[in-house]
Amino acid sequence: MTATTVIAAEPEPRLARIRSVNRRILAAAWGMSSFKVGFFVFIALLLASAIYPEVSSVSATKMVVKDKFLAPVYLGDKWTWDHVLGTDQLGRDILMRSLIGLRYSLLVGIVTVLLIFIIGCGLGLFAGFKGKWWDTIIMRITDAQLSIPMIILAITILGVSRPTVPTIIIVLALSGWPLYARVARSAAVAERGKEYVRGLRVLGAGDWRILLLFAAPNILPPIAFVAVLDVARMMIFEAILGFLGLGIQPPTPSFGSIIADSRKYLLNAWWIGTIPGIFLAVALTSINLMGSALEKARNRIYGGL
Amino acid sequence: MLILEFLVKRIAQGLLIVFITSLIIFTLLRVVPGDPVRLIVGGMAPPDVVEKVATKMGLRDPIIVQYGRYMRGLLQGDLGQSYLRPRSGMIAAGGQYVDPTKSDMALVTDLILERLPFTLQLGGMALLFALLISFPVGIAGGLHQHRWRNALAFGMQSLFVSIPNFWLAIVLILFLSIKLKLLPALGYQGFSYVILPALVLAVEIAPFIIRTLTTSLGEVMQAPFIDEARVRGLSRRRIVYSHALRNAAVPLVNLLGIQLSTLIGGVLVIEYIFDYPGLGNLTVVSVVGRDFPVIQGIAITTSAVFVFINIIVDLVAYLIDPRVEI
Numbered sequence: 203m204t205a206t207t208v209i210a211a212e213p214e215p216r217l218a219r220i221r222s223v224n225r226r227i228l229a230a231a232w233g234m235s236s237f238k239v240g241f242f243v244f245i246a247l248l249l250a251s252a253i254y255p256e257v258s259s260v261s262a263t264k265m266v267v268k269d270k271f272l273a274p275v276y277l278g279d280k281w282t283w284d285h286v287l288g289t290d291q292l293g294r295d296i297l298m299r300s301l302i303g304l305r306y307s308l309l310v311g312i313v314t315v316l317l318i319f320i321i322g323c324g325l326g327l328f329a330g331f332k333g334k335w336w337d338t339i340i341m342r343i344t345d346a347q348l349s350i351p352m353i354i355l356a357i358t359i360l361g362v363s364r365p366t367v368p369t370i371i372i373v374l375a376l377s378g379w380p381l382y383a384r385v386a387r388s389a390a391v392a393e394r395g396k397e398y399v400r401g402l403r404v405l406g407a408g409d410w411r412i413l414l415l416f417a418a419p420n421i422l423p424p425i426a427f428v429a430v431l432d433v434a435r436m437m438i439f440e441a442i443l444g445f446l447g448l449g450i451q452p453p454t455p456s457f458g459s460i461i462a463d464s465r466k467y468l469l470n471a472w473w474i475g476t477i478p479g480i481f482l483a484v485a486l487t488s489i490n491l492m493g494s495a496l497e498k499a500r501n502r503i504y505g506g507l
Numbered sequence: 508m509l510i511l512e513f514l515v516k517r518i519a520q521g522l523l524i525v526f527i528t529s530l531i532i533f534t535l536l537r538v539v540p541g542d543p544v545r546l547i548v549g550g551m552a553p554p555d556v557v558e559k560v561a562t563k564m565g566l567r568d569p570i571i572v573q574y575g576r577y578m579r580g581l582l583q584g585d586l587g588q589s590y591l592r593p594r595s596g597m598i599a600a601g602g603q604y605v606d607p608t609k610s611d612m613a614l615v616t617d618l619i620l621e622r623l624p625f626t627l628q629l630g631g632m633a634l635l636f637a638l639l640i641s642f643p644v645g646i647a648g649g650l651h652q653h654r655w656r657n658a659l660a661f662g663m664q665s666l667f668v669s670i671p672n673f674w675l676a677i678v679l680i681l682f683l684s685i686k687l688k689l690l691p692a693l694g695y696q697g698f699s700y701v702i703l704p705a706l707v708l709a710v711e712i713a714p715f716i717i718r719t720l721t722t723s724l725g726e727v728m729q730a731p732f733i734d735e736a737r738v739r740g741l742s743r744r745r746i747v748y749s750h751a752l753r754n755a756a757v758p759l760v761n762l763l764g765i766q767l768s769t770l771i772g773g774v775l776v777i778e779y780i781f782d783y784p785g786l787g788n789l790t791v792v793s794v795v796g797r798d799f800p801v802i803q804g805i806a807i808t809t810s811a812v813f814v815f816i817n818i819i820v821d822l823v824a825y826l827i828d829p830r831v832e833i
Contacts, residue, residue, distance in 0.1 A: 236661065236662075236665070342520070342523060342524065342527065343527065345520075345524045346524045346527035346528045346531065346810070347531075348768060348813075349524055349525075349528055349768070349809070349810035349813040349814060350528055350531065350532065350768075350806060350809070350810055351768040351769075351771040351772040351775070351809060351813075352768060352769075352772050353771075353772035353775050353776065354771075354772070354775065354790060354805070354806060354809065355532075355535075357790070357791065357794045358532065358535060358536065358539075358794055358802060358806075359535060359539055361794035361795055361797075363539050381765070431668075434668070434669065438671050438672075441671050441673070441674075442671070442672070442673060442776050445673045445776070446776070446779065446791065457671075458673075461671075461673065461674055461677065465677060468677065468681055469681075469685070472681075475674075475677065476678075479671070479674040479678075482671055482674070483669050483670055483671065483674070486668075486669035486670075486671070487665060487666060487669040489669075490665045490668050490669050491665050494661065494664065494665055494718070498661075501722060
């Protein structure tokens with residue numbers, strides 16, 4: 203890999219010492235080609251899903267029955283330039299539906315991970331720092347929550363209440379925070395015993411002051427880098443919910459429901475399910491490439507790997 | 508003695524966890540809108556009939572009373588009776604009125620025990636496939652940190668983790684089962700029906716194993732004792748397989764404990780797609796039908812399985828590396 207040689211060749215000890223650990227992790231990740239590929243693909247998809255539906259006159263939900271089952275350009279016997287990626291069983295444009303689906307998918311994924319991060323890390327830091335009873339109570343609740351598989355919890359709640367974007371986000375966040383609480387707690391416990399924390403105690407700083415101003419900036423960034431991977435995981439969960447009929451409800455397109463509907467037409471119109479699937483897989487791959495590059499960079503900076 | 512003490516402590520904690528889990532699910536089911544009685548008596552039934560049946564079933568009592576009643580049954584090993592499934596196996600459709608207070612409804616315990624072996628079989632096969640896929644890739648990637656083999660492990664992991672399981676399932680059914688007729692896919696009539704769903708699940712689990720294995724093996728290979736082993740004249744094969752891998756296995760075993768809930772969640776969706784007669788399929792059907800006793804039973808079962816496997820995981824980690832605190 204060329205990327206690693208670049209990093210190894212650039213040590214310049216003085217500069218490295220001045221830059222903070224987080225900046226170094228970001229720089230190391232940026233040095234990897236996989237991160238750059240993921241980043242540019244992600245930005246392209248983000249822009250496409252943000253801009254194209256706004257400027258295009260094509261509707262994602264309007265049905266044109268005479269245009270149904272049009273194949274993607276050059277890939278079937280019936281196609282037009284009006285629908286570059288073809289149309290579905292009701293004559294709706296697949297490109298537009300995929301982009302709108304991507305929009306919701308990204309929205310759900312990113313907001314959920316933000317929520318999880320705040321709830322999980324908040325509780326974890328608190329438990330780890332306070333110790334004693336708080337620790338026991340919070341961690342046992344975490345264990346209980348962790349032992350209910352996310353999907354069971356999600357379908358239990360969404361199956362009986364009407365799924366909307368906010369409820370989906372809340373449900374996913376509710377079932378996703380325990381892992382973060384665990385990680386943040388163990389980091390906080392390790393941090394609590396450190397020299398500088400004891401020093402601050404001696405200087406008379408209160409728990410909250412130490413926690414928020416000094417410990418959190420040390421503990422959270424490494425967790426945040428890996429949280430990028432969870433955006434992809436949440437997007438998959440959103441799609442799974444849609445697939446089970448518990449996600450964003452039609453006619454608003456979402457990857458899960460599009461793919462679920464397309465099963466019936468798989469043999470004679472493969473593109474209806476395949477193209478949204480590819481969109482989703484490409485978006486997920488780009489996020490995962492960035493996430494794993496960040497994780498690798500983090501491990502390299504922290505663990506010397 | 509240490510192990511005995513550990514077991515007693517963890518089992519006590521485990522019981523507490525299962526208790527909290529059951530309380531969470533129990534309350535959630537009753538707080539969230541969606542009345543099972545409406546589905547049982549059918550959409551056309553007048554409201555007073557709904558109320559009458561609900562009262563008779565005890566669904567209008569305060570939640571804490573209902574929970575107490577449920578717990579009393581649970582302590583005697585009775586998880587209650589399904590609202591929707593008669594003993595004969597047919598699902599009662601809405602409108603077709605079956606009196607749920609009568610004793611001809613299936614016992615939840617029976618429903619779960621009947622399906623648990625299928626799910627365990629699927630989960631076991633999936634884990635086996637995942638290990639078969641990820642060990643060669645992960646070990647090669649971990650040993651050669653800056654070579655193409657590491658890049659391969661990295662790429663494979665990024666790709667596998669990005670494939671939505673339900674999409675892969677559909678594509679594999681289309682190609683392997685319908686087009687090429689290699690493997691059967693839907694339902695269950697024998698062992699060969701496990702292979703395809705297990706493969707899909709394996710693809711979902713493998714990236715986590717590959718990632719942990721490459722990282723931890725890479726770290727272990729840099730440890731001083733590996734260099735010493737080389738000086739002692741041990742062969743490379745011996746160093747990797749009996750020294751490095753043993754140490755790298757601890758994070759891996761821990762990972763399995765944590766990723767278990769992902770595995771269970773995956774099983775659920777995959778079973779639903781493949782119409783596999785396991786617990787996951789039962790869950791989806793029960794949730795859609797608001798079959799409270801079955802959902803509660805499944806939640807308690809999965810959390811018990813989760814707790815049990817996590818105890819085993821910690822025990823195994825301790826046996827591999829006695830320095831691990833338990």
